[in-house]
Amino acid sequence: MSTIGLSGQRVCVTGASRGIGAHACEVFARDGAQVLGIARSRDELADLRERLTEQGLAYDFATLDLTAPDAGKQLEALFTGFVPDVFVNNAGATKPAPFQDVSREDFDRVMELNVRAGFFSTQAAVRAMIANPASASRAIIHLGSMLGHVALPERSVYAATKHALEGLTKAMALDLAPHGIRVNALAPTYIETPLTEPLLTDPAFRKFVSDRMPMSTPERPIGELRDLDGALLFLADSSRSGLVSGTSVVVDGGWTAQ
Ligand SMILES: NC(=O)c1ccc[n+]([C@@H]2O[C@H](COP(=O)([O-])OP(=O)(O)OC[C@H]3O[C@@H](n4cnc5c(N)ncnc54)[C@H](OP(=O)(O)O)[C@@H]3O)[C@@H](O)[C@H]2O)c1
Structure with a gap:
């Protein structure tokens, strides 16, 4: 096993301005990686850069709307200067509603980001990896669920997008194995972030979540960002997970075992 972690590796994380993405940037940078974060919110990205670089960590960002018509071209340009060894397809959204009430607009918005933009942003990263086969340890992590x-x-669209990412993970793993690129999903339970805040501020929903999670304790009733650290590092670091590809690491405190 490597003793130097992700040192010398370049890691790109989408949805890096807050929540799991911002946290993942810090986790990877602390493990020695050179990290590039992508999102739309310049101020939040700049705040993270200030916080990480003050600690001597290697982090920079690019502002980009992954659903914009020219996102593919922008990513292509970005990845000529920063060829990622690890790409984390993390940007995602949800809009809970009963199946019968889902509007086409909301369906399109969530599908557009979680599936279409995730697919093509990852494709841009993979094309750069294949064109620059310098690194022997390359990995894709899809933020599933x-x-x-x-x-x-009330999660029909979101669940459809996250089941799609699980299928994509398997199919990509087959296509990219000849290029030495591993592809996995990380599938968390509810984690406290800006995405889940509107749901988790409802005491009844909080109780539902902690009641459903066997590993819930009074000290940690709901999943926290730090609960993802080990899985993120494991999946990113080929010296720790070199034969792990086409699968999903479920970090759910036992929720889906029931
Ligand atoms: N939190 C959970 O409980 C949980 C559980 C399972 C899975 N997940 C998954 O984990 C991922 C991150 O979730 P989170 O809770 O951290 O969400 P979050 O706090 O809402 O953060 C979402 C991130 O995505 C970025 N983003 C949204 N639209 C974008 C766009 N068009 N272009 C570029 N970036 C965009 C946002 O930045 P800007 O607004 O600045 O663009 C933000 O950085 C998602 O895929 C989510 O489905 C979350």
Whole structure:
């Protein structure tokens, strides 16, 4: 096993301005990686850069709307200067509603980001990796969800997108194995972030989540960002997970075992 972690590796994370993406940038940078974060919110990205670079960590960002018509071209340009060894397809959104009430607009918005933009941003990263086969340890991590394995009421679109990412993970793993690129999904339970804040501020929903998670404790009733650190590092670091590809690491405190 490597003793130098991700030192010398370039890691690109989408959805890096807050939540899991911003946290993942810090985790990878602390492990020695040179990290590039992508999102739309310049101020939040700049704040993270200030915080990380003050600690001597290697982090920079690019502002980009992954759903913009020219996102592919922008990513292509970005990845000529920064060829990622690890690409984390993390940007995602949700809009809970009963199946019968889902509008075409909301369906398109969530599908557009979670599936279409995720697919093509990852494709841009993979094309850069294949064109620059310098690194021997390359990996893709799709931020899936436990809702890529099971469902909950009022999550039809979100669950469809996350199940799609699980299928994409397997298919990509087959196509990219000849290029030495591993592809996996990370599938968390509810984690406290800006995405889940509107849901988790409801005491009844908080209780539902902690009641459903066997590993919930009074000290940690709901999943926290730090609960993802080990899985993120494991999946990114080929010296720790070199034969792990086409699968999903579920970090759900036992939720989906029931
Ligand atoms: N939190 C959870 O409980 C949980 C559980 C399972 C899976 N996940 C998955 O984990 C991922 C991150 O979730 P989170 O909770 O950290 O969400 P979040 O706090 O809402 O953050 C979402 C990130 O995506 C970025 N983003 C949104 N639209 C974008 C666009 N068009 N172009 C570029 N960036 C965009 C946002 O930045 P800007 O607004 O600045 O663009 C933000 O940085 C998602 O895929 C989510 O489905 C989350």
